[in-house]
Amino acid sequence: MEPNGSSPSLTKADENGSAPAIIEHKAFARIGLLGNPSDGYYGRTISLNIENFWASVRLEPSSDLLILSHPTHDLVKSASLSQLVNRLENEGYYGGVRLLLATCKVFTNYCKEQGIHLHNNNFSLSYDTNIPRQTGLSGSSAIVCAAFSCLLDFYKVRDKIAVEIRPQLILNAEKDLGIVAGLQDRVAQVYGGLLYMDFNKECMDKLGHGIYTQLDTSLIPPLHLIYAENPSDSGKVHSPVRQRWLDGDKFIISSMEEVANLVLEGKTTLLEKDYAKLATLMNRNFDLRRQMFGDAALGALNIEMVEVARRVGAASKFTGSGGAVVAFCPDGPSQVDALTDACKKAGFSIVPVKVVPSLLNEIDIRTQSSKVA
Numbered sequence: 001m002e003p004n005g006s007s008p009s010l011t012k013a014d015e016n017g018s019a020p021a022i023i024e025h026k027a028f029a030r031i032g033l034l035g036n037p038s039d040g041y042y043g044r045t046i047s048l049n050i051e052n053f054w055a056s057v058r059l060e061p062s063s064d065l066l067i068l069s070h071p072t073h074d075l076v077k078s079a080s081l082s083q084l085v086n087r088l089e090n091e092g093y094y095g096g097v098r099l100l101l102a103t104c105k106v107f108t109n110y111c112k113e114q115g116i117h118l119h120n121n122n123f124s125l126s127y128d129t130n131i132p133r134q135t136g137l138s139g140s141s142a143i144v145c146a147a148f149s150c151l152l153d154f155y156k157v158r159d160k161i162a163v164e165i166r167p168q169l170i171l172n173a174e175k176d177l178g179i180v181a182g183l184q185d186r187v188a189q190v191y192g193g194l195l196y197m198d199f200n201k202e203c204m205d206k207l208g209h210g211i212y213t214q215l216d217t218s219l220i221p222p223l224h225l226i227y228a229e230n231p232s233d234s235g236k237v238h239s240p241v242r243q244r245w246l247d248g249d250k251f252i253i254s255s256m257e258e259v260a261n262l263v264l265e266g267k268t269t270l271l272e273k274d275y276a277k278l279a280t281l282m283n284r285n286f287d288l289r290r291q292m293f294g295d296a297a298l299g300a301l302n303i304e305m306v307e308v309a310r311r312v313g314a315a316s317k318f319t320g321s322g323g324a325v326v327a328f329c330p331d332g333p334s335q336v337d338a339l340t341d342a343c344k345k346a347g348f349s350i351v352p353v354k355v356v357p358s359l360l361n362e363i364d365i366r367t368q369s370s371k372v373a
């Protein structure tokens with residue numbers, strides 16, 4: 001798969017050139033630059049979508065309704081029994097099929113509730129992805145988001161489901177599977193670009209969504225993504241902290257608030273291009289996560305990725321729940337070289353971050369209840 005610039009969709013006409021026959025959508029990996037994981041706790045984040053990795057979903061009209069498994073990501077095909085067991089031990093039992101199933105369910109039920117008519121034609125749905133699996137780059141929601149977009153176009157209802165509602169529906173698909181997560185991934189993947197997100201309780205309760213503001217992507221300094229093949233289930237990492245928060249644990253509640261407050265400062269910092277301050281905020285963000293989740297839950301290898309960057313003076317934090325790290329080198333190119341060397345020695349992959357521009361098309365923009373959102 002090759003990225004097709006800012007447009008994540010590819011719609012092929014049928015033989016007589018009329019109705020679209022095949023619909024394909026991409027959704028890109030996301031980096032939580034500041035504030036995550038407070039998105040799941042009425043907090044705030046600044047997040048971006050990156051071109052480096054993406055998932056794609058393909059919808060083809062078909063007489064039966066088919067949800068197709070992926071030959072490698074769904075573990076239906078392995079080189080040997082020992083390879084199968086090894087992958088089950090590292091990645092768990094599940095692949096993307098359950099995400100496609102849940103997307104169909106949530107989409108259909110929402111349309112029913114809202115009185116949105118869906119025609120009776122069938123389709124087959126298949127997916128592919130190059131997002132490093134379960135590494136906190138939103139690989140799961142990328143599959144859901146791309147599938148959701150295919151359904152919007154197949155049923156021609158893109159104009160009927162507001163952009164700001166879509167991230168919650170995409171999250172509901174994962175919630176239906178028991179995956180504990182917040183909204184930031186889905187917001188970034190629906191909107192594209194660089195986003196400031198405010199999930200304050202009042203707004204969430206009243207509107208059912210947060211306030212999402214697209215920021216100029218040129219405000220982002222050069223960033224690097226560090227990752228390793230070390231899959232972990234984000235839902236499992238999140239569950240104990242979520243439970244403590246629900247139980248009223250004062251430390252978790254105040255730390256989550258502090259993480260969310262970093263974003264207020266972070267927004268000003270970005271707008272003023274005060275990148276030295278940005279570095280401090282990124283580091284503080286990870287330190288707070290470490291205190292809340294504990295080293296055992298975060299994993300030694302994931303912590304080492306953060307430490308490798310810090311040893312050369314770079315700022316670093318998790319992009320998501322663990323497995324990948326976003327690093328910023330305030331001292332410029334020589335520090336980037338030192339970081340690249342250090343990552344190579346430690347066996348970690350490192351790539352410069354390429355930001356995806358806004359993904360909203362004309363129809364999407366018209367669905368927004370407020371142009372500011």
Ligand SMILES: Nc1ncnc2c1ncn2[C@@H]1O[C@H](COP(=O)(O)OP(=O)(O)O)[C@@H](O)[C@H]1O
Pocket residue numbers: 073074092094095096097098099129131132133134135136137138139140141179232233234235320
């Ligand atoms: N690359 C992938 N291919 C297939 N399914 C995936 C992939 N990544 C995630 N999933 C599915 O999503 C679930 C949740 O994954 P998660 O830990 O949230 O990954 P990520 O950090 O990439 O979002 C997994 O248990 C699996 O069912």
Ligand SMILES: O=C(O)[C@H]1O[C@H](OP(=O)(O)O)[C@H](O)[C@@H](O)[C@@H]1O
Pocket residue numbers: 032036037038039040135136137138139140180181182183184185234318319320321322
């Ligand atoms: O912990 C985080 O920062 C994020 O974890 C999940 O993302 P993932 O890419 O699956 O690790 C979760 O979905 C996000 O809402 C959290 O902010």
Ligand SMILES: [Mg+2]
Pocket residue numbers: 138139140141181234
């Ligand atoms: Mg996920």
